[in-house]
Amino acid sequence: MSAIVAAAPAVETPWQRFRRQFAESRLALLGLALLVVVIAIALFAPWIAPQNPYDLAKLDLLDARLPPGAQAADGMTYWLGTDGQGRDMLSAILYGLRVSLYVGVASGVIALTLGAVIGVLAAYLGGRFEQIIMRIVDIQLGFPAILVALILLAVLGKGVDKIIIALVTVQWAYYARTARSAAVVERSKEYIEAARALGLSAWRIVLRHLLPNALPPLIVVGTVQVAHAIALEATLSFLGLGLPPTEPSLGLLIANGYEVLMSGKYWISVYPGVALLVTILAINLVGDQLRDVLNPRLSR
Amino acid sequence: MTVFVLRRLAQTLLVLLITSVLVFGGLFLIGDPVEILVNPSADQIEKERATKALGLDKPLHEQYFGFLRGALTGNLGNSFVYARPALEVIFERMPATLELAFLAMVIAVVLGIPLGLYAGLRPHSVLSKTIMAGSILGFSLPTFWVGLILILIFAVTLGWLPSTGRGPTTDVLGLQLSIFTWEGLRYALLPAINLALFKLSLIIRLTRAQVREQSLLDYIKFARAKGLTNARVIGVHLLKNIMIPLVTVVGLELGSVIAFAVVTETIFAWPGMGKLVIDSIFQLDRPVVVAYLMVVVFMFIVINLVVDLLYSVLDPRVRLSEVKG
Numbered sequence: 371m372s373a374i375v376a377a378a379p380a381v382e383t384p385w386q387r388f389r390r391q392f393a394e395s396r397l398a399l400l401g402l403a404l405l406v407v408v409i410a411i412a413l414f415a416p417w418i419a420p421q422n423p424y425d426l427a428k429l430d431l432l433d434a435r436l437p438p439g440a441q442a443a444d445g446m447t448y449w450l451g452t453d454g455q456g457r458d459m460l461s462a463i464l465y466g467l468r469v470s471l472y473v474g475v476a477s478g479v480i481a482l483t484l485g486a487v488i489g490v491l492a493a494y495l496g497g498r499f500e501q502i503i504m505r506i507v508d509i510q511l512g513f514p515a516i517l518v519a520l521i522l523l524a525v526l527g528k529g530v531d532k533i534i535i536a537l538v539t540v541q542w543a544y545y546a547r548t549a550r551s552a553a554v555v556e557r558s559k560e561y562i563e564a565a566r567a568l569g570l571s572a573w574r575i576v577l578r579h580l581l582p583n584a585l586p587p588l589i590v591v592g593t594v595q596v597a598h599a600i601a602l603e604a605t606l607s608f609l610g611l612g613l614p615p616t617e618p619s620l621g622l623l624i625a626n627g628y629e630v631l632m633s634g635k636y637w638i639s640v641y642p643g644v645a646l647l648v649t650i651l652a653i654n655l656v657g658d659q660l661r662d663v664l665n666p667r668l669s670r
Numbered sequence: 671m672t673v674f675v676l677r678r679l680a681q682t683l684l685v686l687l688i689t690s691v692l693v694f695g696g697l698f699l700i701g702d703p704v705e706i707l708v709n710p711s712a713d714q715i716e717k718e719r720a721t722k723a724l725g726l727d728k729p730l731h732e733q734y735f736g737f738l739r740g741a742l743t744g745n746l747g748n749s750f751v752y753a754r755p756a757l758e759v760i761f762e763r764m765p766a767t768l769e770l771a772f773l774a775m776v777i778a779v780v781l782g783i784p785l786g787l788y789a790g791l792r793p794h795s796v797l798s799k800t801i802m803a804g805s806i807l808g809f810s811l812p813t814f815w816v817g818l819i820l821i822l823i824f825a826v827t828l829g830w831l832p833s834t835g836r837g838p839t840t841d842v843l844g845l846q847l848s849i850f851t852w853e854g855l856r857y858a859l860l861p862a863i864n865l866a867l868f869k870l871s872l873i874i875r876l877t878r879a880q881v882r883e884q885s886l887l888d889y890i891k892f893a894r895a896k897g898l899t900n901a902r903v904i905g906v907h908l909l910k911n912i913m914i915p916l917v918t919v920v921g922l923e924l925g926s927v928i929a930f931a932v933v934t935e936t937i938f939a940w941p942g943m944g945k946l947v948i949d950s951i952f953q954l955d956r957p958v959v960v961a962y963l964m965v966v967v968f969m970f971i972v973i974n975l976v977v978d979l980l981y982s983v984l985d986p987r988v989r990l991s992e993v994k995g
Contacts, residue, residue, distance in 0.1 A: 397803070509685060512974055513967070514926040516933070521963065524951045525696035601812045605933055608814045609948060624815055628937075632833075636822055643815035651810040658806060 391663045401655025408649050412468045419461035420446060423618070435630065438637050451637040453626055459637060462623055463645045469619040470646065473530065474600035477537035482592050484538065485545025490580050492546070493553035494572065504550065507543040515540040515602060523611040533612045537599045548591045552584035586664040593657030597650045604646055620646045675975070682971045689967050690741070693960055694734050703750050703954040724750060737960070746964060747957035751950070756961035760943055764965075765845045766836055767935070767942030771927040773849055773858055774865035779920060782870045786877025791904070793882065801874060808871030813930060817864045817937040824860060832857050834939040861938040865930060869923050876919055880912035914985045921977035925970045 382390070393399060411418065433442055433456035440448050442458075450459035492500040510518070519536045526532040556562060557580065565575050604621030606612035608628075613619050618626075620642045627638025704720050712720075721727050725736065740747055749756045789798040825833030837854030839846040848854030884890065885908065893903045932944035939945070943962060950958040 512922075512925075513970060514929040516926075517929040517966065520932065520947075520951075521693060521696075521959075524959065525693075597810070604812055605814050609933065609936060610952070621812075621814075624818065628818060631818055631822060632826060634826060636826075639815070639818050640822070643812065643818070646812055646815065647810060650812070651807065654806055654810045 388663060392659055395659045395662075398655055398659030401652045401659070404648060404652035405656055408467065408652055409471065411464055412471045415464040415468045419458075419464045421458040421461040423457050423462045423465050424616075435635055435638070437635075450641045453623070453638045454630070459623075459641055462618060463620070463642050466618055466620040466623050466642060467645055467649065469530075469613065469617050470600050470603060470621070471649070473533055473537070473603045473613075473619065474596050477534045477541065477599050477603075478592060478596040480534070481538045481541035481595070482545050482588060485542040485547075486549040486581060486584070486588055487576075488542070489546035489549030490553045490576050490584055493550045493557055494576050494580060500550070503546065507547050510540075510543045511547070515598070516605065519602060519606060520609075520611065523606060528612065528614045530613060530617060533603055533606065536606075537602065540602070541595050541599060544591055544595055545588060548587050549581075549584050552587050553580050556580055556583045590657065590661045590664055593653055593660055597653040597657065600646070600653075601650055675979075678971075678975050678978075682968070682975075685971065686964060686967055689963060690737070690960065691734070693963055694737060694956075695730065697956045697959060698730050698733070703956060741964075746961040749950075749955055749958045751953050751955045751958070756957040757965070759958060760946065760961055760965055763941060763943040763946050765847055766940060767928060767931050767944055769847050769849050770858060770861055770865060770931055770934070770940060770942060771924065773862040774869065774927055775920065775924055777862060777866040778869035778873050778923075782873030783877050783916070786874040787881060787904070787909075789874065790878040790881025790885070793878075802878070805871040805874045808867050809875075811867065813864065813868055814933050814937055816867055817861070817934060820860050820864055821937070831860050833860060836941055861934045861940050864938070865927055865934045868930075869927060872919070872923065873916070876916060877912060880915055881908065884908055884911050914981065917980055917984060918977055921973055921980065925973045928969065929966065 416422070433440075433448070433452050434454050436448055436452045436456075438449060438451040438459075440451065442448060446458070448458050448460070450463065452458055453462060488503060492503040518540045522536040522539060523532060526535065562575065562579060565579050570579075603612055603619060604624070607619050607621030608625045610625065613622055615622065623642035624639045624646075627635070627640075627642075631639055703724065704717055704726065718727075725733060728736070737747060744757070746756050748754060749759050752759050785801050789801045792798050821833040824831045835857060837848045837857035838851060839848045839854065840851055842850055849858050889911075890903060890908060893907045898907075929944075931940075931942055932948060934940065935942045935944040936948055943965075947959060947962040949955075950962070
């Protein structure tokens with residue numbers, strides 16, 4: 371450690387050190403590159419996709435379940451084949467990626483905000499409030515996410531908003547626990563005492579002082595959780611409990627191919643799954659390295 | 671210790687009660703089971719008769735207290751679809767789920783701990799890096815999609831293993847189990863591997879992280895300084911200490927495997943309770959859904975309790991009164 375510091379030119383800012391340590395793993399850089407590509411594809415899907423999969427007028431039922439590389443009547447090539455409604459799989463995947471990423475990121479951001487505020491508040495206030503919150507967190511984390519989400523969706527029904535509600539409900543507790551344990555360490559430090567001595571309000575201390583310092587572990591949990599959320603949404607949609615068929619996410623596309631899988635028509639299920647895998651893998655590779663870089667326990 | 675167990679049991683009852691209120695109330699709000707159960711051509715009178723027969727004409731709180739009264743005597747209501755006690759239907763399906771979960775967990779532990787140990791002891795070898803890369807892949811693969819790929823490769827393309835249903839069962843200690851005959855095991859193999867993959871990655875990563883953290887500690891250095899053999903240092907000193915978090919995780923994951931069986935059972939048409947609950951959700955068979963949850967929540971709490979108790983046996987430093995009860 372000391373040798374590395376000595377070799378580093380002059381004073382390294384924390385951001386520079388973070389970037390250098392992150393770049394030490396080539397696998398993580400690969401993950402980051404993949405992630406950037408995936409996000410770009412999701413953002414620009416309407417401009418990249420050869421076909422608008424939502425536009426029913428463009429679909430031709432005669433083109434249903436064509437293998438990859440087949441030609442459409444109007445000369446377009448279906449590079450990844452077509453599904454049961456004659457939809458170009460490549461276009462469907464690009465749009466599906468958009469839906470999957472949106473659901474995963476939106477639920478992650480909401481759950482992180484909610485969980486972080488509750489967790490930090492619990493640590494700051496302590497006492498009865500902390501006890502009750504942490505007991506709820508413990509009990510909820512005792513149950514697997516899929517079970518909780520399954521039941522919620524059985525009650526709520528299908529829809530983008532409903533699956534986001536379900537995903538936030540299963541995820542907030544992870545953030546709350548992480549935020550609380552980070553804030554418990556911070557709350558006894560001198561700068562918090564100084565802030566209290568200055569007479570700052572509780573909200574100001576929590577939001578401006580405690581929260582920023584509890585952020586690194588939250589970011590690590592956040593990357594893992596977004597990957598989980600995307601996988602969970604796909605699983606629930608596959609089971610028929612997540613998104614409605616009008617908004618086909620990757621999970622729903624895979625479900626569509628499940629029925630014809632036995633007859634060897636593999637492409638309808640396989641390619642959306644590859645897209646899903648690449649997305650989750652990219653996030654996990656980045657998250658893995660973030661954990662190593664941001665973890666003070668591993669002496670680097 | 672007794673106080674600890676009693677307090678946990680009281681908490682269990684409270685959690686079961688809250689779950690039952692939430693689920694009962696929630697399920698009451700959605701759909702009308704009569705519309706699904708009764709012949710579509712049935713007239714209004716017939717529908718009303720069915721509603722009355724199922725007790726759905728009563729107000730929600732009366733239905734709930736009826737359910738509670740029954741629950742106290744071990745009766746969680748009759749299934750709308752099977753017209754039999756919901757618990758009976760669930761217990762019939764339970765051995766299938768349990769044997770699948772058990773087989774998956776065995777696969778994950780038997781492969782995961784040695785691989786994790788190796789990766790932790792030789793972190794820089796090529797094989798270790800391959801193992802770790804593989805575990806990230808296993809972490810990232812969505813379970814249901816892997817199931818489809820397994821079917822595609824081993825059932826559709828190669829034709830080695832069957833992909834749907836459960837094999838012939840034999841009577842083992844009063845339970846109808848299929849994994850003790852070769853023919854039955856053939857059916858269980860693909861779904862069990864599917865279910866095991868995620869847990870395998872988890873156990874590899876956890877074992878490796880533990881090995882790496884523990885190997886730096888003084889007691890390992892001391893054991894080595896004493897001149898103990900490598901096998902003894904790793905097999906006794908190290909393994910014993912990394913077992914503590916491992917037992918917790920394996921125990922807790924057993925519950926999550928049972929929950930995740932919902933997905934695997936649906937893909938492989940495995941007739942366990944997971945498939946039952948998915949079918950019941952779609953058929954609006956409320957008593958079965960509620961009873962399934964009660965059973966699973968209870969199982970979870972028991973598993974958590976056993977894990978906590980085991981924890982104190984394995985690690986004498988843990989005092990149960992200090993564990994949040």
